Amino acid sequence: MLKSFVHSLLKSAWQDFDHNRSSEVIEIEVSRADRPEFGDFTSNIALTSAAIKGMSPRELAQQIINRLPHEGIKRLEIAGPGFINFFLSDEVFQRALRGIILAGERFSQSSHGNGERVQIEFVSSNPTGPLTIGHGRQAVLGDVLASLYSAIGYQVSREYYFNDEGEQVNMLTRSLWARYRQVWGEEEPLPEQGYHGEYLVKIAQNLKERLHKPLPHFDTAAAQLFKEEALSQMIACIKDDLDLLGVQFDNWFSEATLHKSGEVKRALEMLDEKGGIYEADGAIWLAAEKYGGTKDMVLIRSDGRPTYLMVDIAYHINKWNRKFNYVINIQGADHHAQQLNMKAAMRILGYPEDFLTYGLHQFVTVKEQDGVKKMSTRAGRFIELRTMIEDLGKDVVRYFMVARKPESHLELDYALAKQQTMDNPVYYIQYSYTRCASIFRNAGKFIPQRWEEVDLSLITQPVELDIICLLDRFPEVVKEAALTFAPHLVAEYALTLAGKFHRYYTDFRILTADQTLTQGRLALLWGVQSVLRQTLQLLGISAPEEM
RNA sequence: GCGCCCGUAGCUCAGCUGGAUAGAGCAGCGGUUUCCUAAACCGCAGGCCAGAGGUUCGAAUCCUCUCGGGCGUACCA
Incomplete structure (x- = not known):
């Protein structure tokens, strides 16, 4: 690369100048010039080390220039307060181009990762409804990040963690049952906190055609049946949406397996062995605050049910046991506190600090005639990802989602994006x-x-x-x-x-x-x-x- | 109250491991096509980088404070 070429020239000149190593070691910095008149590359070495050497920056720059090899250099200049500007010869550029052509599709790749294993977990939306624009941003961010990591030499696994156990799923199940009764013409209200979206009606109708029975009682067997149906249909729907976006996962991880296998219980025992938990008010708490968390968190409720954090800790132990060198979780900004507490749990368990990192992103807002609207599933103010892809096309959606830095809010002028696709x-x-x-x-x-x-x-x-x-x-x-x-x-x-x-x-x-x-x-x-x-x-x- | 993120052109945003005259797209105005696809190109206009202090040879960039917006602060997930 051109930069390292210049760096090596400068380094040899500096070592020649500083041959007795009288001064402290300084970092040799080379950067790409941002104006043509400053050359191709520029270094501020004379500015940063003038004080150490007791010389004026320009005088020092001259000393360095006197010792720079001439091969590959068209011209050298001292500019401004003491920058050294490098003008490279045409042959150097031509050689670089030849290298780029020779590298072909491998040019973007490097061996930085040394084949280490990285897992990237993203989307992980509850399978209780179709994906929205917000999930779309996360899906694209995670997917592109995964591609980037594999380009720089890591072995990457994309993972989707789905919640198929607990209150949300019960609510989904009961909502589907209510819809099922409704398609049979019964007066069955949806649960108040249930899922009111139309998508469950379709699933209920399909189920009706398969079962041919009205099923008047929500008994254990019905609960099981409706749960399985709801989950499998929702996950299929999410997979379809992601497919339209061109996002594919290597692994779909079920939360329920963590309970069934006893991993949740074992996780609690591990935390106990490390002295990271205590009992209070009939619940079991994680001593998160002592380890950098926001505050101590309940792991086991007083009724004996584990909290989300408890299960998530078990999940991360599971990731560790799968021998990933690093795991990265992409999450929305609203999970910030959760992340700090999860990191605290990792510290208690004694995992390396860099094992788990979070990629945080802000939300997507949509601009319409009557002002900016925030996506809210509960309030029914949301645009389905699928709708957006159908309107704008996969390429445009992916670009929009990834063109802004993740920690900035993404304001989408939907109408404009829709009508002005050619611009x-x-x-x-x-x-x-x-x-x-x-x-x-x-x-x-x-x-x-x-x-x-x-x-x-x-x-x-x-x-x-x-x-x-x-x-x-x-x-x-x-x-x-x-x-x-x-x-x-x-x-x-x-x-x-x-x-x-x-x-x-x-x-x-x-x-x-x-x-x-x-x-x-x-x-x-x-x-x-x-x-x-x-x-x-x-x-x-x-x-x-x-x- | 406390914690995190953001505040740069009319709009949407880059630039933030400090560097020499702050950039792009869109919107506005004016031009370019006998020639490899004009889904392109060129020009004009547009900025006290939210504000105030501080550190530095040098600050949009680092530190402190203030103001404004978002998010979090559950025995929800």
């Missing part, structure tokens, strides 16, 4: 890919046997070198996006690259009369298209050959 950045990015494809279709005799062997000596335009510089940055972007839970960086990057390419395409002809020039430019486009394809792949957005 959408997604199409802008996709079109840049399509343009490349189109040129290759027209290139005919210019298509070389091997792209990596093309003569690049005529690729010297500033725009061209600038594009190579941007391509070169891609692996860094992928890595940063993964490690800092910032998938939006990839979306941002794709947009920038598409913009640079569109401008280049407008200003320069690719297919010319000159064989060498044409092949060189085609090679550049080959690199551009390859990186565009990789960004789209990471985002889960399609890369169309024609539009």
